[in-house]
Amino acid sequence: MAVLVTGGAGYIGSHMVWTLLDAGEDVVVVDRLSSGFRWAVAPAARFYLGDAADEALLQKIFTENDIEAIIHFAGSAVVPVSITDPLAYYENNTGKTRSLMSAAVKARVRHFVFSSTAAVYGPQASSEPVSETAPLHPETPYGYSKLMSELMLRDAAAAYDFRYVALRYFNVAGADAKGRTGQSTDGATHLVKVACEAALGKRPQVDIYGTDYPTHDGTGVRDYIHVTDLTDAHLKALHRLRGGGSSLVANCGYGMGYSVLDVLNMVTRVHGHAFKIRMAPRRPGDAASVVADSSLARRELSWTPKYNCMETIVRSSLDWENYLGQRSNLDLESTRKALAASF
Numbered sequence: 001m002a003v004l005v006t007g008g009a010g011y012i013g014s015h016m017v018w019t020l021l022d023a024g025e026d027v028v029v030v031d032r033l034s035s036g037f038r039w040a041v042a043p044a045a046r047f048y049l050g051d052a053a054d055e056a057l058l059q060k061i062f063t064e065n066d067i068e069a070i071i072h073f074a075g076s077a078v079v080p081v082s083i084t085d086p087l088a089y090y091e092n093n094t095g096k097t098r099s100l101m102s103a104a105v106k107a108r109v110r111h112f113v114f115s116s117t118a119a120v121y122g123p124q125a126s127s128e129p130v131s132e133t134a135p136l137h138p139e140t141p142y143g144y145s146k147l148m149s150e151l152m153l154r155d156a157a158a159a160y161d162f163r164y165v166a167l168r169y170f171n172v173a174g175a176d177a178k179g180r181t182g183q184s185t186d187g188a189t190h191l192v193k194v195a196c197e198a199a200l201g202k203r204p205q206v207d208i209y210g211t212d213y214p215t216h217d218g219t220g221v222r223d224y225i226h227v228t229d230l231t232d233a234h235l236k237a238l239h240r241l242r243g244g245g246s247s248l249v250a251n252c253g254y255g256m257g258y259s260v261l262d263v264l265n266m267v268t269r270v271h272g273h274a275f276k277i278r279m280a281p282r283r284p285g286d287a288a289s290v291v292a293d294s295s296l297a298r299r300e301l302s303w304t305p306k307y308n309c310m311e312t313i314v315r316s317s318l319d320w321e322n323y324l325g326q327r328s329n330l331d332l333e334s335t336r337k338a339l340a341a342s343f
């Protein structure tokens with residue numbers, strides 16, 4: 001029996017593949033490499049290049065492998081782009097999730113774990129910490145594209161022999177403790193990645209988007225979760241579904257809020273050198289503070305985070321950024337091309 005990981009060449013998906021392999025699972029990946037990298041996929045996983053909604057490709061994957069569960073990461077994840085190009089987000093995040101679910105139901109794949117997001121709550125999430133029963137008012141097409149997928153999962157589970165766990169991620173950061181993978185996307189917008197790049201001289205500075213929020217220092221507060229704790233929650237979700245547990249929607253965060261300045265100070269401290277910081281206006285769609293009530297995931301999934309420490313998150317991110325810097329762009333590019341040519 002194998003687990004199909006869609007988007008397994010991306011940031012979170014590539015960590016999921018290692019978490020599954022470390023747990024002795026048989027892993028199959030499908031990824032179209034729009035933002036992921038072939039070299040990021042652990043060699044022991046079987047890789048299919050293509051779209052996670054391509055019916056013929058999925059049919060081939062289901063025929064060639066005994067897929068028992070799907071963990072679905074493939075999607076578009078840059079929130080501001082979802083505002084300028086909403087239809088692309090509804091297509092890739094909602095329409096293609098529907099196609100994948102339909103193929104799963106037809107092939108009798110009964111277990112599905114889905115990448116959802118804290119963005120489903122919207123800006124009123126400021127009354128912290130936010131639990132799963134909070135009103136769902138996404139501020140962006142990205143949040144709606146994920147919420148609509150959650151609703152499809154709910155209805156599919158009511159109608160078919162199909163169960164799911166949707167995990168609403170808060171701010172994912174950090175890299176594999178063994179240095180096997182990390183966040184490699186060019187032009188990333190996530191704060192921890194941006195700050196690590198600036199610390200290592202890959203960017204001229206970090207802009208702080210808003211200094212007048214009603215938070216302890218005026219900058220935005222978020223709940224940063226280490227990517228390996230997140231993938232461990234997915235593994236626990238898989239165990240729940242296999243054990244006959246009911247479908248579940250649960251937050252994944254630590255319940256600890258850090259401001260932008262807190263994060264930048266930690267990067268400076270761990271790195272050992274200051275880097276340039278610039279005050280900038282608020283970014284559209286940003287909430288003042290978003291912190292998880294994660295008691296449901298801890299209870300229902302028996303999930304106990306192991307890396308819930310900002311210093312650990314930042315250290316692993318800096319280690320990965322250093323590693324990327326040591327491998328020249330040429331090296332990464334030629335690895336990528338050579339692998340792509342082999343398909």
Ligand SMILES: NC(=O)c1ccc[n+]([C@@H]2O[C@H](COP(=O)([O-])OP(=O)(O)OC[C@H]3O[C@@H](n4cnc5c(N)ncnc54)[C@H](O)[C@@H]3O)[C@@H](O)[C@H]2O)c1
Nearest residue numbers: 007009010011012032033034035036051052074075115172
């Ligand atoms: N990073 C975060 O903070 C965060 C927070 C909440 C939710 N999420 C969700 O988690 C998932 C993974 O995010 P990530 O940060 O790893 O992003 P990522 O861009 O690094 O990974 C996405 C992967 O999916 C692939 N992909 C995209 N569309 C595809 C398609 N139609 N078919 C096949 N492959 C496709 C990309 O090539 C990439 O490898 C996304 O669904 C995202 O919305 C991320």
Ligand SMILES: O=c1ccn([C@@H]2O[C@H](COP(=O)(O)OP(=O)(O)O[C@H]3O[C@H](CO)[C@@H](O)[C@H](O)[C@H]3O)[C@@H](O)[C@H]2O)c(=O)[nH]1
Nearest residue numbers: 117118119169170171189190191194207208209220260286
């Ligand atoms: O260069 C930067 C980048 C970010 N920020 C601030 O840092 C905080 C975190 O921003 P970012 O890392 O971009 O994450 P979010 O906008 O909070 O969104 C993330 O977290 C959401 C869940 O809460 C996910 O759904 C999204 O995919 C993911 O991008 C916010 O206050 C931003 O305004 C800056 O000040 N400067």
